Amino acid sequence: MAKNKERIDMPRQEIKERIRNFEEVAIGYTEEMALLEAERCLNCKDATCIKGCPVNVKIPEFIKFVVEKKYLDALKKIKETNSLPAICGRVCPQEEQCEKSCILGKAKKPIAIGRLERFVADWVSNSDIKEELPKIEKKNVKVAVIGSGPGGLACAADLALLGYDVTIFEALHKPGGVLVYGIPEFRLPKRIVEREVEYLKKLGVKIETNVVVGKSITLKDLFESGFKAIYLGLGAGLPKFMNLKGENLLNIYSANEYLTRTNLMKAYKFPEYDTPIKKGKRVAVIGGGNVAMDAVRSSLRYGAEHAMIIYRRSRQELPAREEEVENAEAEGVEFHFLVNPLEFIGDEKGFVKQIKLQRMQLGEPDESGRRKPVPIEGSEFLLDVDVVVIAIGQTANPVLLNVTPEIKRNRWGNIEVYDEFGRTSMKGVFAGGDIVTGEATVIQAMGSGKKSAEGIDQYIKTGKWL
Amino acid sequence: MYQILEHKTIGQNIHKMVIKAPLIAREAKPGQFVVIRSYENGERIPITICEKDPQMGSITLYIQEVGKSTAKIGLLKKGDHILDIAGPLGNPAEIKKVGTVVTIGGGVGCAITYPETRAYKEAGNYLIGIMGFRNVSFKILEDEMKKVCDELYITTDDGSYGQKGFVSDKLKEIISSGEKIDEVLVIGPAIMMKVISDITREYKIKTIASLNSIMVDGTGMCGACRVEVGGKTKFACVDGPEFDAHEVNFSLLMKRASMYSEEERLSYEKFKNER
Numbered sequence A: 001m002a003k004n005k006e007r008i009d010m011p012r013q014e015i016k017e018r019i020r021n022f023e024e025v026a027i028g029y030t031e032e033m034a035l036l037e038a039e040r041c042l043n044c045k046d047a048t049c050i051k052g053c054p055v056n057v058k059i060p061e062f063i064k065f066v067v068e069k070k071y072l073d074a075l076k077k078i079k080e081t082n083s084l085p086a087i088c089g090r091v092c093p094q095e096e097q098c099e100k101s102c103i104l105g106k107a108k109k110p111i112a113i114g115r116l117e118r119f120v121a122d123w124v125s126n127s128d129i130k131e132e133l134p135k136i137e138k139k140n141v142k143v144a145v146i147g148s149g150p151g152g153l154a155c156a157a158d159l160a161l162l163g164y165d166v167t168i169f170e171a172l173h174k175p176g177g178v179l180v181y182g183i184p185e186f187r188l189p190k191r192i193v194e195r196e197v198e199y200l201k202k203l204g205v206k207i208e209t210n211v212v213v214g215k216s217i218t219l220k221d222l223f224e225s226g227f228k229a230i231y232l233g234l235g236a237g238l239p240k241f242m243n244l245k246g247e248n249l250l251n252i253y254s255a256n257e258y259l260t261r262t263n264l265m266k267a268y269k270f271p272e273y274d275t276p277i278k279k280g281k282r283v284a285v286i287g288g289g290n291v292a293m294d295a296v297r298s299s300l301r302y303g304a305e306h307a308m309i310i311y312r313r314s315r316q317e318l319p320a321r322e323e324e325v326e327n328a329e330a331e332g333v334e335f336h337f338l339v340n341p342l343e344f345i346g347d348e349k350g351f352v353k354q355i356k357l358q359r360m361q362l363g364e365p366d367e368s369g370r371r372k373p374v375p376i377e378g379s380e381f382l383l384d385v386d387v388v389v390i391a392i393g394q395t396a397n398p399v400l401l402n403v404t405p406e407i408k409r410n411r412w413g414n415i416e417v418y419d420e421f422g423r424t425s426m427k428g429v430f431a432g433g434d435i436v437t438g439e440a441t442v443i444q445a446m447g448s449g450k451k452s453a454e455g456i457d458q459y460i461k462t463g464k465w466l
Numbered sequence B: 001m002y003q004i005l006e007h008k009t010i011g012q013n014i015h016k017m018v019i020k021a022p023l024i025a026r027e028a029k030p031g032q033f034v035v036i037r038s039y040e041n042g043e044r045i046p047i048t049i050c051e052k053d054p055q056m057g058s059i060t061l062y063i064q065e066v067g068k069s070t071a072k073i074g075l076l077k078k079g080d081h082i083l084d085i086a087g088p089l090g091n092p093a094e095i096k097k098v099g100t101v102v103t104i105g106g107g108v109g110c111a112i113t114y115p116e117t118r119a120y121k122e123a124g125n126y127l128i129g130i131m132g133f134r135n136v137s138f139k140i141l142e143d144e145m146k147k148v149c150d151e152l153y154i155t156t157d158d159g160s161y162g163q164k165g166f167v168s169d170k171l172k173e174i175i176s177s178g179e180k181i182d183e184v185l186v187i188g189p190a191i192m193m194k195v196i197s198d199i200t201r202e203y204k205i206k207t208i209a210s211l212n213s214i215m216v217d218g219t220g221m222c223g224a225c226r227v228e229v230g231g232k233t234k235f236a237c238v239d240g241p242e243f244d245a246h247e248v249n250f251s252l253l254m255k256r257a258s259m260y261s262e263e264e265r266l267s268y269e270k271f272k273n274e275r
Helices: A031-038 A048-052 A059-067 A071-079 A085-091 A113-126 A150-161 A190-202 A219-224 A255-264 A290-301 A322-330 A442-462 B022-027 B068-074 B107-122 B142-148 B167-176 B190-202 B250-257 B261-274
Strands: A142-146 A165-169 A206-208 A227-232 A237-239 A252-254 A282-286 A306-310 A334-336 A339-346 A352-365 A371-375 A381-384 A387-390 A394-396 A429-431 B002-010 B014-020 B033-037 B045-048 B051-053 B058-064 B084-089 B100-106 B126-133 B151-156 B183-187 B206-210 B226-229 B232-235 B242-244
Touching (some): A048 A059, A071 A113, A085 A113, A085 A442, A142 A150, A150 A165, A150 A442, A219 A227, A227 A442, A255 A290, A290 A306, A290 A322, A290 A387, A306 A339, B022 B058, B033 B058, B045 B058, B100 B190, B126 B142, B126 B167, B190 B250, B226 B242, B226 B250
Parallel strands (some): A142 A227, A227 A429, A282 A387, A306 A334, B100 B183, B183 B206
Antiparallel strands (some): A339 A352, A352 A381, B014 B058, B033 B045, B033 B084
């Protein structure tokens, strides 16, 4: 039988259907599809895809197991370096990482690594097979992980595998960080996050929710109570606003609030769930990143007749993943390019009713390499809206850092780290993810969490600091 | 899970709850709050910490029933558990010896003026307390306040207890009696804080207000609680909750507090009908 050559498309919910529900858009490969896709892998000796992966998943080896229908072995192979495959398979930007370096990509489309990774994780979880846990030799040394986002989870998993007694402290009531409050159900179902968190618990990781480190407990307290090292995976966690007139009008949300109400608090199930949200018929989301796409696609599902992206550059400069932009376009999101908000205008009760926008044109490239938007004088116009979501990024959350002056920060308020393992200026404290780099991706945070786990192991063994 | 050690219902709908929360009891300082979620489908709501007992590992909260979430908390009994409590959140009050301090509490706002009044007293100030309630059935913390105030006045809107009228009437009376006031603390409904702050502005008396905005996470992550102070946007949860009252845009605070009034009413009605 001739080998399949074409990349197998991901089956998705019909557009008409999916914009009315919060269920996952991508349905996932069937076994047949996965087998057809897996057989495309050339099983390269010098596998460039592995180098493209921030956590170096042994991609050709796991795909070979898929070809042999040994899905449990495939999962074990992935988990040698990645404890959260069902999540990564869904939300990693593979096109910029592993798949970008796939040899097949030169002539045809690269192998769908993310889709196969997801298939393997989901297949095992949906089967009756009991995933045996790796044998762990317990060390009886306590390590604290602050924050249960992707970086914290990855760090905790690796430390647990190395035998450490790991406790994760999470400020919110559910573990997962951005995976539960930020990324919508339709891209990453919360039961998937719960499943991966359960796996960590089986590895022996303890999770303490509702602990706001810096408020409920300090880093000093943790060291005094016997923790030998601490990983800070705090995330970014303080939304940016634009400092425009009218920005505090009612129905203007930060993306964090809009998404937290939706994902963590399940406002889309109001009044079954108590947390409300303003649904809106004309919803404007300001910004062009992945978070903006998540917000605008959520607004469609809330029933917006006009779900709009307001972006000051052009389509080409959108920082969101191409796939997310395409999904948004397919679902009917209206993109307003080259416009910038100047002011928000409210009604007599204080609800936002219009945005004053100014048209822009692209000028010379700025320090980010993207062409800088330049206002066009006299081009102001008004756009009718009833809900606005500001998705222009976040800065470092000050809660823990304000009470921990020992930890040096850079001029953007992010934590300064002094080596590849994330050593900070405070002995025994490592940091990684968005709180160090500024906003990045889930897998980048995981990569740094893993790197810090390695550094923590080394530090505990040698006592060596900077 | 956080066990309820004591639950006393005051008047019609104020619940005094003593809850086991050792970490919070150890760290809490006057002026701070917790965010609680009482059951799986519940909202996260900010509640100020009234008292703490580090030995017992407990905190005392006063919760007024105003909607579904708070009504459901009110149904919990001694021995039951609250699902989630995070805290202590917000900045502690800045309390110094300044001379004569008037602390003004309105309704359940008294649950936060009380620990601060005590702290002001312990710092060596002369304390005048004013507590205002709609009527006698909403009265809380009178005995506790008596112990820490040099003078204590109570007003009710209908005259069913203490002096008939508003806390602002009493404050005006005190000011016109020639009493030199060095600082005023006011905590209660936004409209009350606004009225008080307008009075003290005229007399140039430093005034602190604790802002009760809508919050979700309570740790600076969402910005639901943003308020305008001195023309700048601040987050009540991490920059506050206490601010210089003369700089606060109370009219915005009131509007933002009413943002979900329609949804809240719907949810509460549905809940009451189902019971």
